[in-house]
Amino acid sequence: MTDPRFGAGNIGPGEESPGPVAFPGKKASSRPVRRPIAFPGKTRSTSTPSRSSAPAASSAPPSSAASPSPASPSAAPSSAADSALSDGVDAPVGASPPAEIAAVAAEVFGDRLGLAVDYARLLVTDGVVRGLIGPREAPRIWERHLVNCAVVSQMIPIGASVVDVGSGAGLPGIVLAVARPDLRITLVEPLARRTAFLEEAVSILGLEPAVTVVRGRAEDVVDGPPAGADVVTARAVAPLDRLAGWCLPLARVGGRLLALKGATAAEEAAEHRDAVVALGGSDPVLRLCGEGLIDPPTTVLEVVVQSRPKPPTRVAGPGRDAGGRSGGRGTGRGRSRRG
Numbered sequence: 001m002t003d004p005r006f007g008a009g010n011i012g013p014g015e016e017s018p019g020p021v022a023f024p025g026k027k028a029s030s031r032p033v034r035r036p037i038a039f040p041g042k043t044r045s046t047s048t049p050s051r052s053s054a055p056a057a058s059s060a061p062p063s064s065a066a067s068p069s070p071a072s073p074s075a076a077p078s079s080a081a082d083s084a085l086s087d088g089v090d091a092p093v094g095a096s097p098p099a100e101i102a103a104v105a106a107e108v109f110g111d112r113l114g115l116a117v118d119y120a121r122l123l124v125t126d127g128v129v130r131g132l133i134g135p136r137e138a139p140r141i142w143e144r145h146l147v148n149c150a151v152v153s154q155m156i157p158i159g160a161s162v163v164d165v166g167s168g169a170g171l172p173g174i175v176l177a178v179a180r181p182d183l184r185i186t187l188v189e190p191l192a193r194r195t196a197f198l199e200e201a202v203s204i205l206g207l208e209p210a211v212t213v214v215r216g217r218a219e220d221v222v223d224g225p226p227a228g229a230d231v232v233t234a235r236a237v238a239p240l241d242r243l244a245g246w247c248l249p250l251a252r253v254g255g256r257l258l259a260l261k262g263a264t265a266a267e268e269a270a271e272h273r274d275a276v277v278a279l280g281g282s283d284p285v286l287r288l289c290g291e292g293l294i295d296p297p298t299t300v301l302e303v304v305v306q307s308r309p310k311p312p313t314r315v316a317g318p319g320r321d322a323g324g325r326s327g328g329r330g331t332g333r334g335r336s337r338r339g
């Protein structure tokens with residue numbers, strides 16, 4: 001079944017090679033790029049909220065905390081953006097999409113824009129207060145984080161199961177869950193302080209039961225519920241070789257790792273190609289997401305699982321058993337780790 005929001009060209013999770021998924025009103029723009037890419041300087045100005053008061057300092061829940069209220073499905077994107085922008089004048093910096101990115105935010109989040117606003121508000125209030133997001137990120141939360149992550153949704157088939165490794169404050173996992181209610185998403189994060197925030201965010205935003213939070217390291221949860229995923233995502237977690245060692249075992253054969261990378265992605269792909277292939281992955285392919293929407297587009301290294309990867313190598317040491325496990329069976333709930 002296809003979701004009209006993401007274009008008729010989308011395929012089901014059982015198929016091997018995903019066609020790019022179009023955003024409403026956009027033709028699909030993801031394409032393989034096998035050479036290093038020159039990244040142009042940003043032409044969009046970093047976001048200056050059109051309305052703001054003081055820097056985020058409140059831990060107040062979002063306006064629609066108990067029952068998120070996405071913009072009306074019938075509303076046109078521009079209407080949704082206008083509605084999101086029409087919060088009270090005391091809205092914290094970054095809570096609403098700044099004017100220069102409002103139309104793009106409306107396009108990528110569609111009728112879930114209101115929910116995205118609720119999540120942005122959580123990030124720039126609680127997320128900043130609790131040290132999960134740097135205060136300097138608040139004014140650019142939409143451009144650098146929310147939209148930047150949401151455009152990766154064009155590479156994820158309808159109804160897919162997704163594991164987001166190293167979610168931190170929910171990037172890209174919660175963003176994808178907000179943009180794509182058809183996905184089943186497991187957020188894997190080892191640090192207690194972060195999983196506490198993730199669990200609260202999932203509850204506040206009403207993302208259950210589609211989103212599950214698992215506390216643990218990716219290499220330790222491989223025998224648990226996240227395994228066998230259609231797609232594994234990771235952003236700013238580790239170099240590609242290490243990431244492949246952790247993430248490929250979490251995906252089914254034919255499933256994919258989507259590693260959100262920066263400007264040196266092509267070099268990283270070349271450097272770690274042999275290690276990735278030795279782990280059972282394909283040649284990494286560099287893809288650009290959100291072309292025509294954001295500048296620069298989001299850079300993703302895509303690795304398809306070709307054969308069942310060997311279990312991750314674990315090193316015995318303090319706090320780890322002979323198999324290298326850091327304890328428990330992966331969910332890690334209840335164990336005390338530095339958060």
Ligand SMILES: C[S@@+](CC[C@H](N)C(=O)[O-])C[C@H]1O[C@@H](n2cnc3c(N)ncnc32)[C@H](O)[C@@H]1O
Nearest residue numbers: 165166167168171189190191217218235236237
């Ligand atoms: C730099 S943060 C990035 C967080 C988020 N993905 C983002 O883009 O904002 C890296 C995250 O990876 C987590 N992490 C580190 N090693 C991990 C592992 N082996 N398995 C799962 N998560 C891990 C860290 O706890 C941290 O939350």
